[in-house]
Amino acid sequence: MKHKTFFWFFLPTAMAMLIFIAAPLVSVIMQSLFLPHEAVLIQVENCGPFGCTQQTSIDQEATQALRDAAPMGRFAGLEVYFDRGHLATAEVAEAWRTRESLGAFFGELGNLPFYRAMAFTLTYTFTVTPLLIALGFFIAVGVNSVTRQIRGFLIFFSLLPMIVTPLVGSLILFWMIDARGILGNLLQYLANDPDLSLKASTPLMWISLIVYGIWSSAPFAFVVFYAGLQTVPQDTLESAQIDGATRWQQIRYVLVPHLMPLITFVALIQLMDNFRVFEPIIGFSAQAHATSLSWIIFNDLGGETRQLSAAATTSVLTVLCVAILLTPVLVRTWRDFKGKA
Amino acid sequence: MFLKNTVAAIALTVAAGTAMADCGISEGRVSIVGNEFPAIQTVGAGAMACATDSVEVSTNLTADHQTINLPGMQGNPAEYTSAIVANSSIVALMNEDVIRPLDDLIAAHGQDLKPNQIVTINGQAMAIAFMANAQHLVYRSDVLEEVGVEVPTTYEEMLAAAEAIRAAGIMENPIGGPYAAGWNLAQEFNNMFLGYGGQHFEAGTAVPNVNSEAGIKALEMMKALSEYMNPDYLTHDSNGTSAEFRAGNMALMHMWGSRAAVLTDAEGVPQEVIDGFAIAGPMTVGGGDTPASTLWWDGWTVAKNISDADAEATFKAMMNGIDPTILSQDGVSTQAVWLIDGYEPTDAAVGVFEAANSGTAPYPMLPYMGLMHTALGAELTDFMQGNESAEQALADVEAAYTAAAKENGFLQ
Numbered sequence: 001m002k003h004k005t006f007f008w009f010f011l012p013t014a015m016a017m018l019i020f021i022a023a024p025l026v027s028v029i030m031q032s033l034f035l036p037h038e039a040v041l042i043q044v045e046n047c048g049p050f051g052c053t054q055q056t057s058i059d060q061e062a063t064q065a066l067r068d069a070a071p072m073g074r075f076a077g078l079e080v081y082f083d084r085g086h087l088a089t090a091e092v093a094e095a096w097r098t099r100e101s102l103g104a105f106f107g108e109l110g111n112l113p114f115y116r117a118m119a120f121t122l123t124y125t126f127t128v129t130p131l132l133i134a135l136g137f138f139i140a141v142g143v144n145s146v147t148r149q150i151r152g153f154l155i156f157f158s159l160l161p162m163i164v165t166p167l168v169g170s171l172i173l174f175w176m177i178d179a180r181g182i183l184g185n186l187l188q189y190l191a192n193d194p195d196l197s198l199k200a201s202t203p204l205m206w207i208s209l210i211v212y213g214i215w216s217s218a219p220f221a222f223v224v225f226y227a228g229l230q231t232v233p234q235d236t237l238e239s240a241q242i243d244g245a246t247r248w249q250q251i252r253y254v255l256v257p258h259l260m261p262l263i264t265f266v267a268l269i270q271l272m273d274n275f276r277v278f279e280p281i282i283g284f285s286a287q288a289h290a291t292s293l294s295w296i297i298f299n300d301l302g303g304e305t306r307q308l309s310a311a312a313t314t315s316v317l318t319v320l321c322v323a324i325l326l327t328p329v330l331v332r333t334w335r336d337f338k339g340k341a
Numbered sequence: 342m343f344l345k346n347t348v349a350a351i352a353l354t355v356a357a358g359t360a361m362a363d364c365g366i367s368e369g370r371v372s373i374v375g376n377e378f379p380a381i382q383t384v385g386a387g388a389m390a391c392a393t394d395s396v397e398v399s400t401n402l403t404a405d406h407q408t409i410n411l412p413g414m415q416g417n418p419a420e421y422t423s424a425i426v427a428n429s430s431i432v433a434l435m436n437e438d439v440i441r442p443l444d445d446l447i448a449a450h451g452q453d454l455k456p457n458q459i460v461t462i463n464g465q466a467m468a469i470a471f472m473a474n475a476q477h478l479v480y481r482s483d484v485l486e487e488v489g490v491e492v493p494t495t496y497e498e499m500l501a502a503a504e505a506i507r508a509a510g511i512m513e514n515p516i517g518g519p520y521a522a523g524w525n526l527a528q529e530f531n532n533m534f535l536g537y538g539g540q541h542f543e544a545g546t547a548v549p550n551v552n553s554e555a556g557i558k559a560l561e562m563m564k565a566l567s568e569y570m571n572p573d574y575l576t577h578d579s580n581g582t583s584a585e586f587r588a589g590n591m592a593l594m595h596m597w598g599s600r601a602a603v604l605t606d607a608e609g610v611p612q613e614v615i616d617g618f619a620i621a622g623p624m625t626v627g628g629g630d631t632p633a634s635t636l637w638w639d640g641w642t643v644a645k646n647i648s649d650a651d652a653e654a655t656f657k658a659m660m661n662g663i664d665p666t667i668l669s670q671d672g673v674s675t676q677a678v679w680l681i682d683g684y685e686p687t688d689a690a691v692g693v694f695e696a697a698n699s700g701t702a703p704y705p706m707l708p709y710m711g712l713m714h715t716a717l718g719a720e721l722t723d724f725m726q727g728n729e730s731a732e733q734a735l736a737d738v739e740a741a742y743t744a745a746a747k748e749n750g751f752l753q
Contacts, residue, residue: 113719200575284576
C-alpha cells in the first residue's frame with residue numbers, strides 16, 4: 001500500500017483513537033497531578049428539624065476565589081502517587097525498617113489498600129488466566145469432536161456464561177453460594193459443618209471469585225480456540241494418526257502448536273481483563289475479603305465526597321501495571337514477528 | 342438504566358400531564374433526582390402532578406442518586422433542578438456550591454412551611470426537610486416473651502437477650518444489623534461511637550479523633566454483637582437483614598425507621614413474624630445517655646445553575662410534592678415520620694420519635710464527614726474478621742482519612 005493511501009485509510013481510526021483513548025488518558029494523568037484547592041473553613045450556625053448547632057462549613061466565596069485564580073487546582077506532582085492510598089512509600093519503608101520477620105512485613109503491606117488490592121488481583125489474574133485457557137481449550141476440543149447434530153446446541157450452551165451480563169452472573173452465583181442458597185447448603189451438608197459460610201471466610205471467598213472468573217471467561221477462550229480448530233490441516237492430523245499417535249499426542253504435538261498464536265492472543269486479552277477484575281467483587285459483596293485497583297477507583301468515586309485525584313492516580317497506576325504485566329507477552333509476539341520477517 | 346428511568350419518567354409525565362393539579366406554574370423545567378424509598382416516591386409523584394403542556398417535570402429516583410446528583414448539577418444549566426438529599430448527602434452539594442439559597446422563594450411561595458422544615462446553613466435556607474429518619478430496634482415480641490426477657494433498652498441487654506434466645510435453642514443467630522462492608526458498617530460504627538460519647542474530629546478542625554477509648558469500645562461492642570449474627574453479616578445491608586428478619590431467623594434487629602413500617606408487608610412472611618413484629622426506640626450503650634443512633638432528615642434542594650423561572654417552577658412543584666394533602670392518600674402517613682403540617686404519628690413511627698425525644702445526635706453535617714465515612718467503611722472489616730486489633734483498625738482509619746483529607750484540601 002502506498003504511504004498516502006495508507007494515511008487516508010488509517011486516518012479515521014487514528015482520529016477515533018486520539019479522541020477516545022489518548023485524550024482521556026492525558027486528562028486522567030493531568031487530574032492525578034493536581035489536587036483540589038484547600039478548603040476555606042468557617043464556623044456557621046446550622047438549623048434544621050433537630051435544632052441549631054454550630055458547625056464547620058466551607059466558605060464558598062473564598063473557595064470560589066481560589067478556584068478562579070487557579071482552575072486546575074493545586075499542583076501536587078507525584079505526591080498522590082506516593083501517599084498511603086497508593087504506593088505508600090513512607091509506610092512501606094517504615095514497615096521494612098521495623099520488620100520483625102518477612103511474614104510480618106508482608107502482613108503490614110496487606111494493611112495498605114494498594115498492596116492489599118494487588119495481592120488479590122495478581123492471585124486472581126495468574127490463577128484464572130491459565131485455568132480459563134485450559135478449560136476453554138478442552139471445551140473447544142470436546143465440542144469439535146462430537147457429532148454435528150448437537151454441536152450447535154453445545155456451542156450455545158458453552159457460550160451462556162459470556163452472554164450473561166457479568167454483574168448478573170456474579171449475583172446469581174452469590175445467591176447460590178449463600179449459606180441459605182443451594183450451593184452453600186450443599187457444601188455445608190458435604191462438609192458436615194452447619195456454620196460453613198463461603199462469604200465469611202477470606203480463602204473461600206477468593207476461591208469463589210476465581211471459580212466465577214474461570215466460569216465467566218472460559219467461553220471467550222472456547223470461541224477463539226474452536227474457530228482455530230476449524231483451520232487445523234487435516235493431513236497433518238491424519239499422518240499423526242497413521243504414525244500411531246494417541247489422542248493425547250495429537251493434541252500435544254499437532255493442535256497445541258497450531259493454536260499457539262491464538263493462545264498468546266487469549267492470554268494477552270485475559271491478562272488485561274482479569275487484572276481489572278471488578279464486577280464479581282461488587283456482585284459477591286466481597287470487598288471485606290478481596291479488593292482490586294478497579295474497586296478502589298469505584299470506592300473513591302462512590303463516597304459522598306468524590307475523590308477525583310485519588311481515583312485518577314489509581315487509574316494511571318492500573319494502566320502502568322497492565323503495561324508491565326503485558327510486557328513479556330508483547331516481547332514474545334515481537335520476537336515471533338521479527339523471526340517471520 | 343439511567344436512560345431507561347428518565348424515558349419512563351418522561352413518559353409518565355406526558356401521561357399524567359393531561360388531568361393534573363394546577364400548581365400555579367406558568368412555565369419551566371423541573372427535573373428531580375433522589376433516593377428511592379416509598380416516602381420519596383410519594384413526594385416525586387406529587388411534583389410530577391404539576392406537569393402541564395408548558396411545564397416539563399421528570400424524576401430519576403434511584404439508590405445511586407448520590408453518585409449522579411453532583412455531576413448532574415454541576416453543568417450550566419444543570420440537568421437536575423432539584424436533588425432530594427439527606428443531612429449527610431447535602432454536604433457534598435454544599436461543598437461544590439451547586440445548590441441555591443431558598444430564602445426568596447420561601448418568602449414568595451413557602452408560607453405554609455413549618456419553621457422546623459427549613460434547613461438553614463449560616464443563616465441561609467438551603468433545603469426543605471419533609472421527613473425524619475433514624476435507626477432503632479425492631480424485635481419479635483413473641484420470642485422475647487418465650488424466653489422471658491424484657492425489650493432491651495441498651496446494647497448490653499441486647500447481648501443478654503440474644504444469649505437467652507440462643508441458649509433456649511430458638512434461634513442460632515438472633516441479632517441482625519446492617520453490617521455490610523462499606524457505607525453500612527461505617528454507619529453502625531458511627532452510631533456506636535456516638536453512643537459511647539465519641540467525637541469524630543477534634544473540635545473545630547478536620548483532625549480525626551476516632552482512635553480513642555470510645556472508638557475501641559464501639560468496635561468491641563460491634564464484635565460482641567456480631568457473634569450473634571448470621572456469619573455472612575459483612576455482606577448484609579438493610580435489604581439483607583430485612584430478608585432474614587422476614588424469614589424468621591432474627592429476633593432483635595437494628596433497622597431504619599423508613600423501612601420498619603413495611604418490613605412485614607412482603608409476600609410469604611410467616612404469620613408468627615407478622616404477629617410478633619414490634620418496634621422500639623434506639624438503644625444506649627456503655628451506660629451513656631445518648632442513644633447509639635443518629636437522626637436524619639430527608640429534604641429537597643434547588644440547583645444553583647438554572648434560570649430563575651426554572652428555580653421557581655421547581656420550588657412550586659416540590660411544594661406540591663410535600664403538600665399536606667398527600668397525607669390523606671392511602672398508606673402515605675405510615676411511609677415515614679413526616680415533618681409536614683397535619684401529620685399524626687402512626688404506630689410505625691414510634692422508633693423514630695423515641696430517637697428524637699431521647700436526644701439522639703443528628704448525623705454530623707461536616708464537609709469532611711463523607712471522607713471519614715468512606716475510610717471507616719473500608720478499614721474496619723479487618724477488625725471485624727479478627728485479622729487485627731481495634732487500635733490497629735482505628736489507626737488505619739485515621740491514616741486513610743488523613744491521606745484523603747489532605748488530597749481534598751481539608752488538612753495540610
